[in-house]
Amino acid sequence: MGNNIIKPSILSGFMELLPDEQRVFDDMKRVLEEVFASYGFYGLDTPVLERSSVLLAKGGGETEKQVYRFDRGDTDITMRYDLTVPLARYVAMHYSDLSFPFKRYQIGKVYRGERSQKGRFREFYQCDIDIIGDGSLGIINEAECPSVMSSALRALGIEEFCIRLNNRKILNGLFEIYGVGERSMEVMREIDKYEKIGRDNVIAGIKELGVSEENANALLDFVTFDGSDAEVFAKLNTLAGKNETLDNGVSDLKQVTEIMKGFGCQEKNFKVDLSIARGLDYYTGTVFETCYLPDPSIGSICSGGRYDDLAGYFIDRPLPGVGMSIGLTRLFYILNEKNLLNKSVSAPADALVLPMTDDIAGAAKIASDLRNEGVSVQLYGEQKKFKKKMEYANKLSIPYVVIIGEDEIKAGKVSLKDMVKGEQDMYAIPEAADIIRSGKSERGTEKCVISGN
């Protein structure tokens, strides 16, 4: 010891939390799991390592540069960089064992070796929900996914958000009507710059792609239209009957918003926004982005959409689906930076048992008895001064201390100290458990994220 000490450090771009923060993170993860499970989604777990030929089947692009990839013997291995490709591989591989529509969530770590920057991590938790159909998939699922995510965000304590919805068929219909033709991807990219560079520059950019100024203006009028859902649909109605794709998209989007209300999704938490596109080649129906209203600059906190071909690389069968995803590590990081995490839930136990005599087995028994009453109990068995023991309880924010000295043993009771109120009294164990439990259920109503955010 001493001479050859290696500096303990972690790789840059990796998040590691102290215990009290980890507690909040784990609570958030648990809340998400509970919400997803309450909608009957299966939890899945796939390997972190997969064959590069599988994970990079799609190939090309930024992804391939960012992945962690290495050889092991003859095998070319890649660490998963999202949960969608593994899902596609899973559904194709286990197709005959699954029932469709297949509803699954997965919360797992993914890896991207991007350049390290504040708030971006190389290892991060992705929380995905997807519903996969076999050949076909009803429109209801395009309403269920955002409803699940809306429930999930609210269960976390995040109330000020807006899921923005659009339908790719509406965009495609508008592009057809306004003569954008095959340059739709490039036009969309121009439109995406709207907030940054302003309308005139976008118009100029679209004109360069071969669209007339009149059409560019008309298109932008739709895509950037700002109004209530009813107003957006009224405006879209002015084009009714002109283009089948557009009509279908409008009909789908109307249905989705109606069903979302049925799911109990609050109207302030979702809104039609014709400017949402989410990359043109994968999505085919409803698309979603979620704005965090107190600070829209952080970008979408939950995104996704409807796609028609999940696993074409792996199976010769159309598997349409709809999915949404939360980048949990990033969301946690941002909320933590803004001091919006509720760290009052960070104590590792409801109560700390402090034996004051040498009868440690007796203290262990009392701790067990309390646990059997449904209380989580940490036992502090070190021989330190009383003050040190109380300091420990304070540091860990444990709300109740159970003191077991000679008087207590004689009386067959425990002394219970409320660390917040400072009150202390002697109780029988079931009484003490009652008090601790009711204190816990009061605290239990608090959410992971501080509300009113």
Add this chain to the structure above:
Amino acid sequence: MGNNIIKPSILSGFMELLPDEQRVFDDMKRVLEEVFASYGFYGLDTPVLERSSVLLAKGGGETEKQVYRFDRGDTDITMRYDLTVPLARYVAMHYSDLSFPFKRYQIGKVYRGERSQKGRFREFYQCDIDIIGDGSLGIINEAECPSVMSSALRALGIEEFCIRLNNRKILNGLFEIYGVGERSMEVMREIDKYEKIGRDNVIAGIKELGVSEENANALLDFVTFDGSDAEVFAKLNTLAGKNETLDNGVSDLKQVTEIMKGFGCQEKNFKVDLSIARGLDYYTGTVFETCYLPDPSIGSICSGGRYDDLAGYFIDRPLPGVGMSIGLTRLFYILNEKNLLNKSVSAPADALVLPMTDDIAGAAKIASDLRNEGVSVQLYGEQKKFKKKMEYANKLSIPYVVIIGEDEIKAGKVSLKDMVKGEQDMYAIPEAADIIRSGKSERGTEKCVISGN
């Protein structure tokens, strides 16, 4: 699609579960988390990737050959192969932010590229609990760890197990008394072969290491002594006062068994066994191995012990600790092979809502209402024949189906079908929720592992 299909497969030696098995696995993980948390252990999460210089600080041995290691730019990276080295690094790195004794659990994937064989996985979940002291750590902790693990195994539904306890000081004391001297490691390795090669061959082996036949016999008499704890302690008592290390070890082991009773650990679930050694250089006090009684041949299902120097490679300060570990992936695999997993808890939801009319938003609302009553509900929104829908419920083992047709909508009720009993009747939503909930609480008493194993 179609022409360039890549066969969907995973790497050999990686476990991937179908949804119903995953459900049981996740339940096991959750039960373990709940038990660890009920003892006030913090949950931790460390990166899967770390600097090779950190993870391989100890160096040498089989480990280094098995790890997944690769370069990324200038960085030499290794995937964690256990949770102990990351814990040592974590405690050293965050030393000043932690309170001691520091109690943590971690359930996470670790990676070892060993030769692939049945029941051994290259990616597997390790479930560790450790209690780390700063400079010193009370003996109570050596009783708490096995008590926590005993609670955990019983909470899973595993009742037929025996945690075998020994104390390294007892072994060291016996080695000193019987003149084993510095060859203790080799002698221990010979003793480990006892069941395989028999007493005579072990004696011969020990003699070759320079121990007299008489001493070898006397040593073996102790180490292989088979009796109740009281009998073992009586036998050890014949050596009382001869060797301080031995006396300390006996005193510690007695205390540990007494405190374990205090913790409520059932006497059939633990037993002193002087043959347990667990590698000689790391552990310094109590050591544990857990025998699965219905099939001891599967090896220890939960092991660990007391150590004096957790993090000497990373910090110039003695951090003694005690820890135990369950290899969850392997345990799950074995129980699954033996058909001992309770797959009756595998349904993704308590109830399946089947809309029989076009009013999908109305069905979504009823599903929401049921969820608000604390029932997990999957909504089946596909337009299939009734028979197909019921087949889906059956395949997923969902215990209740909620049918919403025109009659039900008119009556403001739902039809609830009990899929097990086959009974069907109309109820108001709160009544239906009551029935589903009480069915769930009946099923809820079942454990992940089939008891009586």
